[in-house]
Amino acid sequence: MTGMGLDYATGLSAPCTVIRMRAIPGAWHRTAAGAGLVGPDGTISPTIFAEMSALAADTGAINLGQGFPDEDGPAAVLDAARAAIAAGANQYPPGRGIPDLLLAVAEHQHRFYGLALDPGREVLITAGATEALAATLLALIDGPDDEVVVFEPHYDSYAAVVALAGARLRTVPLRWPDFQPDLDELRSTVTDRTRVILVNDPHNPTGAVFGQEVRDEVVRLAERHDAVIVTDEVYEHLVFDGAHVPIATVPGASERTLTISSAGKTFSTTGWKIGWVSGPAALVDAVLAVKQFLTYVNGSPFQPAIAAGLRLPDEFFTGIASTLRDKRDLLGAGLRAAGFAVSTPRGSYFTVADAAPLGATDAAAFCRELPRRAGVVAIPLTAFATPERRAGYATLVRFAACKRVAVLEDAAARLAAAG
Numbered sequence: 279m280t281g282m283g284l285d286y287a288t289g290l291s292a293p294c295t296v297i298r299m300r301a302i303p304g305a306w307h308r309t310a311a312g313a314g315l316v317g318p319d320g321t322i323s324p325t326i327f328a329e330m331s332a333l334a335a336d337t338g339a340i341n342l343g344q345g346f347p348d349e350d351g352p353a354a355v356l357d358a359a360r361a362a363i364a365a366g367a368n369q370y371p372p373g374r375g376i377p378d379l380l381l382a383v384a385e386h387q388h389r390f391y392g393l394a395l396d397p398g399r400e401v402l403i404t405a406g407a408t409e410a411l412a413a414t415l416l417a418l419i420d421g422p423d424d425e426v427v428v429f430e431p432h433y434d435s436y437a438a439v440v441a442l443a444g445a446r447l448r449t450v451p452l453r454w455p456d457f458q459p460d461l462d463e464l465r466s467t468v469t470d471r472t473r474v475i476l477v478n479d480p481h482n483p484t485g486a487v488f489g490q491e492v493r494d495e496v497v498r499l500a501e502r503h504d505a506v507i508v509t510d511e512v513y514e515h516l517v518f519d520g521a522h523v524p525i526a527t528v529p530g531a532s533e534r535t536l537t538i539s540s541a542g543k544t545f546s547t548t549g550w551k552i553g554w555v556s557g558p559a560a561l562v563d564a565v566l567a568v569k570q571f572l573t574y575v576n577g578s579p580f581q582p583a584i585a586a587g588l589r590l591p592d593e594f595f596t597g598i599a600s601t602l603r604d605k606r607d608l609l610g611a612g613l614r615a616a617g618f619a620v621s622t623p624r625g626s627y628f629t630v631a632d633a634a635p636l637g638a639t640d641a642a643a644f645c646r647e648l649p650r651r652a653g654v655v656a657i658p659l660t661a662f663a664t665p666e667r668r669a670g671y672a673t674l675v676r677f678a679a680c681k682r683v684a685v686l687e688d689a690a691a692r693l694a695a696a697g
């Protein structure tokens with residue numbers, strides 16, 4: 279549309295256009311509302327990631343908000359993408375993904391988790407985990423009688439897509455400082471209306487890694503209520519103590535589980551948007567039925583590069599986890615020294631800190647102020663919570679540790695100085 283006055287920092291249009299937008303009918307409004315982006319006066323906000331990255335750009339603050347690395351990933355993966363472009367991998371790949379990447383995903387699931395997948399029927403390549411999640415949820419849920427159960431706080435796209443599908447989100451709270459669910463609350467939230475139990479492990483934004491008893495209970499409940507389990511495992515290689523355990527490996531789970539992951543976090547290629555979903559052929563076919571009309575296909579030169587990445591030796595995968603564990607420790611120590619109370623994440627890019635000891639009462643206001651006060655950007659946990667539950671996260675803030683050591687040290691020094 280011409281004359282929209284697009285704000286290039288946030289991707290949102292200027293206020294005058296927002297007012298006109300409100301009159302536009304369509305599912306966009308309930309999608310934005312589902313993600314908590316519609317204000318009391320009807321104005322539409324950008325996502326918290328867009329808002330905070332724009333604030334970092336405007337103020338020159340260190341961006342520990344949006345989770346993306348500030349260094350390139352393995353040279354072998356980057357070189358493979360360049361070579362694929364030079365070799366002409368520049369047209370549509372096959373709808374499910376190139377055979378070599380389908381095979382590499384199947385090999386990866388077997389190598390790390392002992393899961394046996396038929397690459398031709400049980401794996402689908404998507405435009406990041408975001409598209410995998412959207413296509414999966416849109417494929418499996420249909421209208422107001424269907425419910426999706428998730429732990430809360432949760433990644434923003436879950437609520438947006440559930441709202442787009444016109445279904446209902448039911449949440450089970452994770453509480454500071456360990457963020458493990460209460461299994462009785464989980465049991466009372468899953469019912470015969472539950473179509474999908476969606477589990478993100480390792481968990482964004484809390485950094486929790488769930489215990490075996492949580493996985494077992496999810497599988498028992500899914501069996502009892504005939505629900506599909508959808509997992510979001512984008513941080514699968516960023517677990518700090520021991521190995522990641524996919525829910526699909528729990529006895530009885532594999533026939534009703536769709537496992538989603540993505541290359542972005544493992545190979546520091548968040549902009550490439552190569553993801554995948556794997557599981558029983560009939561469920562993967564249902565996801566494909568929707569996915570083929572979202573993007574159809576994507577990233578032809580990146581697909582062979584990620585296949586090469588998935589075949590890197592074990593040392594690469596253990597190396598990224600131990601490097602990030604050291605960064606977690608550095609960030610945690612810096613936050614403690616600056617006066618925050620800090621929870622210790624077991625995986626993911628993120629550390630949650632409580633700003634209450636610094637006098638904060640509202641994490642969103644605290645984060646909007648922090649760039650000017652301390653030169654650091656972080657994300658309020660309330661952005662990942664439904665309005666009814668926000669009070670439980672009122673003073674909690676998420677910091678990303680996936681940055682260079684010197685950057686984390688600088689951020690820690692700035693926070694300490696701002697005290």
Ligand code: PMP
Nearest residue numbers: 406407408433482510540542553
């Ligand atoms: N799920 C979670 C939990 C995430 O943190 C992210 C952000 N990387 C995504 C999904 C989206 O992944 P992708 O960038 O591969 O679409």
Ligand code: GLN
Nearest residue numbers: 327328343344345346482
């Ligand atoms: N997954 C990243 C985060 O949680 C980025 C998400 C985004 O920008 N949509 O920070």
